[in-house]
Amino acid sequence: MNYVFHFNIVWDHWRDLADGAWLTIRLSAMAMVLGLIVSICTAYANLGHIGPLRWLVAVYVEVVRNTPFLVQIFIIYFSLPALGLRLEANEAALAAMVVNFGAYGTEILRAGVEAVPHGQIEAARSLGLTRLQTFRFVILFPAIKTVFPALASQFILMMLGSSIVSAISAVELTAVTNTLQSTTFRAFEFYFVTTAIYLAMALGFRAVLGGIYWFVFQRNRPA
Amino acid sequence: MQRFLGLIAVALVAMLPVLLSTQGAQAESTLDRILREKKIRITAEVTSPPFGILDKDGKPDGSEIATARQLAKDLGVDVEFVQVTAPNRIPALLAGKADVAISSLSITLDRAKTVMFANPHGALSIVITAPAAVTLKSAADLKGKRVGLTRATLEEATVPKIAPEGTNIVFFDDIAATIQALLSGQIDAAGMSAFAAKSVADRNPDKKLENKFTVTTAYYSAVVRPGDFELLQWINTWVFINTRNGVLADIYKKYTGVDLPPLPLL
Numbered sequence: 001m002n003y004v005f006h007f008n009i010v011w012d013h014w015r016d017l018a019d020g021a022w023l024t025i026r027l028s029a030m031a032m033v034l035g036l037i038v039s040i041c042t043a044y045a046n047l048g049h050i051g052p053l054r055w056l057v058a059v060y061v062e063v064v065r066n067t068p069f070l071v072q073i074f075i076i077y078f079s080l081p082a083l084g085l086r087l088e089a090n091e092a093a094l095a096a097m098v099v100n101f102g103a104y105g106t107e108i109l110r111a112g113v114e115a116v117p118h119g120q121i122e123a124a125r126s127l128g129l130t131r132l133q134t135f136r137f138v139i140l141f142p143a144i145k146t147v148f149p150a151l152a153s154q155f156i157l158m159m160l161g162s163s164i165v166s167a168i169s170a171v172e173l174t175a176v177t178n179t180l181q182s183t184t185f186r187a188f189e190f191y192f193v194t195t196a197i198y199l200a201m202a203l204g205f206r207a208v209l210g211g212i213y214w215f216v217f218q219r220n221r222p223a
Numbered sequence: 224m225q226r227f228l229g230l231i232a233v234a235l236v237a238m239l240p241v242l243l244s245t246q247g248a249q250a251e252s253t254l255d256r257i258l259r260e261k262k263i264r265i266t267a268e269v270t271s272p273p274f275g276i277l278d279k280d281g282k283p284d285g286s287e288i289a290t291a292r293q294l295a296k297d298l299g300v301d302v303e304f305v306q307v308t309a310p311n312r313i314p315a316l317l318a319g320k321a322d323v324a325i326s327s328l329s330i331t332l333d334r335a336k337t338v339m340f341a342n343p344h345g346a347l348s349i350v351i352t353a354p355a356a357v358t359l360k361s362a363a364d365l366k367g368k369r370v371g372l373t374r375a376t377l378e379e380a381t382v383p384k385i386a387p388e389g390t391n392i393v394f395f396d397d398i399a400a401t402i403q404a405l406l407s408g409q410i411d412a413a414g415m416s417a418f419a420a421k422s423v424a425d426r427n428p429d430k431k432l433e434n435k436f437t438v439t440t441a442y443y444s445a446v447v448r449p450g451d452f453e454l455l456q457w458i459n460t461w462v463f464i465n466t467r468n469g470v471l472a473d474i475y476k477k478y479t480g481v482d483l484p485p486l487p488l489l
Contacts, residue, residue, distance in 0.1 A: 077409065
């Protein structure tokens with residue numbers, strides 16, 4: 001193999017790579033927050049006594065978990081305009097990521113909710129708390145605390161999966177890398193550096209999530 | 224003394240084959256390897272009408288695929304197609320997955336820095352295509368419009384240079400995605416080869432797509448890795464023979480409907 005490495009060409013384009021990485025971070029952060037909200041809502045709907053609602057959530061979870069992310073993105077970006085809803089590339093990317101995370105997050109939270117001791121729930125109900133109050137004050141907090149590592153892993157997976165949104169022209173890190181390597185023909189150098197950037201972002205997100213865990217769950221909170 | 228000299232003579236004669244073979248020992252050239260294995264691997268980009276398409280049985284077809292089959296037949300070897308998308312044509316060649324890239328790679332100076340072009344065997348033009356309702360008379364009208372381009376193609380190398388400030392250029396990974404974005408209204412206009420634009424317009428008459436203006440014209444040719452001079456020379460000879468006997472013109476006319484223009488030499 002007589003391939004000569006030219007890493008300086010990657011350095012010349014650091015600004016484009018930084019812009020792409022920044023969009024990845026923004027998309028992932030927003031999708032994490034919105035995805036968690038969606039998961040909490042669907043987890044609450046799952047607990048409720050409205051049959052059709054639970055069926056709807058089950059259909060949503062099963063369809064999204066058993067179809068490829070790329071296909072979901074293509075449907076949201078290419079097929080929805082035919083139904084009248086045209087989303088920009090970044091909006092479509094965010095929507096797809098939230099929809100995708102919501103399904104996995106629902107299942108993760110369901111495990112956490114089931115892990116809350118039944119005695120607590122019965123005590124809360126017998127004290128006169130409504131279902132919503134029970135969910136908000138007695139169930140949600142311990143549930144998230146229990147499954148936080150699994151949620152954090154799913155968050156990171158979703159951030160890495162954001163590279164797929166390059167297929168619908170959202171200008172995140174992978175898209176920028178693809179464009180740059182196709183014009184400079186330095187595929188190995190660019191993909192190597194991009195891998196390192198994704199690794200750094202994943203470790204960064206893990207650190208931030210660990211910090212959030214400590215701040216919310218582990219400090220001595222005032223009673 | 225005579226017996227001693229005789230022994231040395233016999234030893235030298237015995238070592239002759241070894242000496243001669245180390246003299247001639249070089250790395251086998253790609254052309255030699257292809258002839259020995261009786262197989263040539265050629266890239267096939269099947270989402271680029273009419274150069275590469277999938278026919279109704281799902282098999283690769285198109286003008287470049289037919290050219291590749293003819294080349295392999297004249298070389299006397301079997302052809303194995305390596306499916307690629309536009310951005311993967313050159314990387315697949317450089318990585319050794321394919322020996323030749325015959326996928327309408329237009330001759331540009333940037334590409335020539337990393338690969339070797341053979342003499343051209345076809346020509347194409349890049350146009351901006353959009354629905355009839357969109358007014359685009361020249362490059363200046365692109366301002367404020369969303370223009371879709373495919374990565375690692377001639378349109379990606381030329382359209383951004385003529386597009387004015389304020390044009391929103393979006394990149395897709397293959398021509399099929401660019402076409403889909405145009406058809407679904409996600410982009411206002413798209414840059415692609417005139418043949419691809421015609422094929423999309425014919426298949427979607429309700430969208431009323433039309434070519435707005437031509438961006439550039441180019442010749443395309445087969446591409447080999449740097450250093451494969453024997454293979455390159457064989458391909459140049461093959462292009463010479465098949466230009467003169469009309470085979471290349473027949474393939475071009477069959478898939479594009481247009482006469483092959485006179486082909487210059489590199």
